[in-house]
Amino acid sequence: MKTWAVINQKGGVGKTTTAITLAGHLCSLEKRLLLVDLDPHGSLSAYLGYDPDQLKTGIYSLFMEPTVCQADLAKMLLPTPLENTWLFPASAALATLDRRMGADHGKGLVVARAIECLANRFQYGIIDCPPMLGILMINALAACDQLLIPAQTDYLSINGLDRMIHTLGMVEKSLARRKPYLIVPTMYDKRTRASVDALAKMRQVHQSRVWGSVIPIDTKFRDASKAGMPLSIYQPKSRGSQAYLQLIHFLLDEGQAN
Amino acid sequence: MKTWAVINQKGGVGKTTTAITLAGHLCSLEKRLLLVDLDPHGSLSAYLGYDPDQLKTGIYSLFMEPTVCQADLAKMLLPTPLENTWLFPASAALATLDRRMGADHGKGLVVARAIECLANRFQYGIIDCPPMLGILMINALAACDQLLIPAQTDYLSINGLDRMIHTLGMVEKSLARRKPYLIVPTMYDKRTRASVDALAKMRQVHQSRVWGSVIPIDTKFRDASKAGMPLSIYQPKSRGSQAYLQLIHFLLDEGQAN
Numbered sequence: 199m200k201t202w203a204v205i206n207q208k209g210g211v212g213k214t215t216t217a218i219t220l221a222g223h224l225c226s227l228e229k230r231l232l233l234v235d236l237d238p239h240g241s242l243s244a245y246l247g248y249d250p251d252q253l254k255t256g257i258y259s260l261f262m263e264p265t266v267c268q269a270d271l272a273k274m275l276l277p278t279p280l281e282n283t284w285l286f287p288a289s290a291a292l293a294t295l296d297r298r299m300g301a302d303h304g305k306g307l308v309v310a311r312a313i314e315c316l317a318n319r320f321q322y323g324i325i326d327c328p329p330m331l332g333i334l335m336i337n338a339l340a341a342c343d344q345l346l347i348p349a350q351t352d353y354l355s356i357n358g359l360d361r362m363i364h365t366l367g368m369v370e371k372s373l374a375r376r377k378p379y380l381i382v383p384t385m386y387d388k389r390t391r392a393s394v395d396a397l398a399k400m401r402q403v404h405q406s407r408v409w410g411s412v413i414p415i416d417t418k419f420r421d422a423s424k425a426g427m428p429l430s431i432y433q434p435k436s437r438g439s440q441a442y443l444q445l446i447h448f449l450l451d452e453g454q455a456n
Numbered sequence: 457m458k459t460w461a462v463i464n465q466k467g468g469v470g471k472t473t474t475a476i477t478l479a480g481h482l483c484s485l486e487k488r489l490l491l492v493d494l495d496p497h498g499s500l501s502a503y504l505g506y507d508p509d510q511l512k513t514g515i516y517s518l519f520m521e522p523t524v525c526q527a528d529l530a531k532m533l534l535p536t537p538l539e540n541t542w543l544f545p546a547s548a549a550l551a552t553l554d555r556r557m558g559a560d561h562g563k564g565l566v567v568a569r570a571i572e573c574l575a576n577r578f579q580y581g582i583i584d585c586p587p588m589l590g591i592l593m594i595n596a597l598a599a600c601d602q603l604l605i606p607a608q609t610d611y612l613s614i615n616g617l618d619r620m621i622h623t624l625g626m627v628e629k630s631l632a633r634r635k636p637y638l639i640v641p642t643m644y645d646k647r648t649r650a651s652v653d654a655l656a657k658m659r660q661v662h663q664s665r666v667w668g669s670v671i672p673i674d675t676k677f678r679d680a681s682k683a684g685m686p687l688s689i690y691q692p693k694s695r696g697s698q699a700y701l702q703l704i705h706f707l708l709d710e711g712q713a714n
């Protein structure tokens with residue numbers, strides 16, 4: 199099983215949009231996929247039709263009473279409108295996790311262990327993360343094989359990118375190995391000078407860590423989220439969907455190469 | 457001194473943009489303003505030319521060793537490119553606050569006490585918050601007179617709005633009084649069906665709690681952030697700046713009325 203974690207401390211850069219649109223393409227490619235929602239705001243769970251306030255079990259309960267066997271874990275998964283795709287949902291209570299765990303360092307591998315336990319049921323996993331550095335992001339780092347870092351092509355978004363990557367390096371020192379990461383430029387608007395300049399700066403500073411293409415700005419993402427379907431299924435020929443199709447092929451090919 | 461806190465657990469809805477653009481207008485109106493950056497990612501501090509990683513004192517040190525006297529607090533403030541506007545900066549270490557404080561409940565009034573101490577030097581205060589529910593948002597709730605909740609006019613953003621307002625109510629029960637809040641529709645795009653529908657739904661569910669006008673989508677915000685100046689100063693005649701001018705007049709008039 200190959201797992202990607204979609205992270206960025208900056209809010210609103212397209213983390214959930216990346217998770218759901220890639221999921222749509224993996225579904226069309228008939229892959230068996232596990233989606234994990236680590237965001238207390240629960241955008242991914244809500245996108246797929248679930249209310250994070252109503253959900254009793256999910257990621258949060260893993261931290262409270264670690265589940266040992268596969269059968270119990272599988273019961274916590276929810277079906278989604280996408281074939282062969284299951285969701286490990288978020289709940290609002292996740293917002294209290296950092297305060298509850300305090301200095302208890304033993305909780306960095308909770309999500310990694312759960313995913314390992316389910317690994318024979320799925321081919322791919324995608325973890326959506328909240329816009330913050332904390333116990334949930336540490337879990338995502340430990341649980342994934344590769345990080346995807348969507349970064350909006352604008353000044354506010356790129357200024358914190360280098361700092362965040364530097365912080366990731368510090369957190370990873372305590373993990374066994376550094377995880378490879380790919381920066382995915384999002385909401386690119388070739389008509390706006392600031393967007394063009396931001397992309398050039400991103401490539402200059404982060405070089406080969408930045409994906410060779412971009413996700414363009416596309417108002418159809420908003421239509422898709424209203425319809426509760428990934429854009430990759432809702433309007434597969436749209437610019438936004440086609441760009442994420444390029445990305446999933448890049449990621450799947452890269453995986454072959456490794 | 458009147459203080460607004462700009463909050464929303466959803467990321468990328470325009471919290472920092474709202475704080476900085478209102479600040480520009482208050483500066484043009486020759487008001488004395490205190491900006492407080494509670495976001496560990498430090499967008500507001502970075503926008504004004506400071507690197508949150510390099511800053512030694514600031515909000516974080518208030519939580520570590522509470523400063524009692526005004527003179528010490530005033531030393532922690534930084535000048536900004538805006539006249540009569542000072543910044544209480546963020547630092548990256550704020551990201552560890554929830555874990556460090558753990559269940560220590562005595563830390564909900566740290567920011568409120570600091571602002572009270574400085575109240576005779578400023579007429580207005582604006583607090584920029586991170587996209588999460590935690591000790592920093594609790595401090596912002598306690599420290600402000602009114603909440604501003606920017607909400608992007610799209611499905612992902614409005615679905616969590618009611619849940620967040622419900623959560624605020626629960627947190628406020630422990631504060632002396634409920635704070636008035638105003639929902640500010642942002643990034644409104646009248647050409648996109650999903651945006652028009654989202655605004656209608658926002659007005660239907662939240663009624664008089666929603667500001668009567670909107671902040672339109674305007675690519676010039678990205679240009680302004682690249683220039684490190686608020687749009688209200690960088691291009692005062694732009695659509696985005698004019699909309700925030702309407703908002704500040706609404707807020708200042710409302711204040712008169714109360």
Ligand SMILES: Nc1ncnc2c1ncn2[C@@H]1O[C@H](COP(=O)(O)OP(=O)(O)OP(=O)(O)O)[C@@H](O)[C@H]1O
Nearest residue numbers: 209210211212213214215329385414415416467610
């Ligand atoms: N390429 C794009 N073009 C246009 N709009 C986009 C694009 N990608 C995402 N969006 C829109 O931008 C908004 C923010 O996206 P999204 O919620 O996925 O970001 P996020 O990083 O997950 O936010 P958070 O930090 O709250 O988790 C959504 O309204 C989404 O529809």
Ligand SMILES: Nc1ncnc2c1ncn2[C@@H]1O[C@H](COP(=O)(O)OP(=O)(O)OP(=O)(O)O)[C@@H](O)[C@H]1O
Nearest residue numbers: 208209467468469470471472473587643672673674
């Ligand atoms: N009305 C608008 N029209 C177009 N772009 C906008 C508008 N308001 C904000 N933006 C852009 O949207 C992006 C997100 O805005 P901003 O960083 O202010 O959101 P935020 O809520 O503070 O994010 P975070 O959750 O990370 O704190 C920025 O690139 C900003 O320039």
Ligand SMILES: [Mg+2]
Nearest residue numbers: 213214237241
């Ligand atoms: Mg998200």
Ligand SMILES: [Mg+2]
Nearest residue numbers: 471472495499
């Ligand atoms: Mg912000």
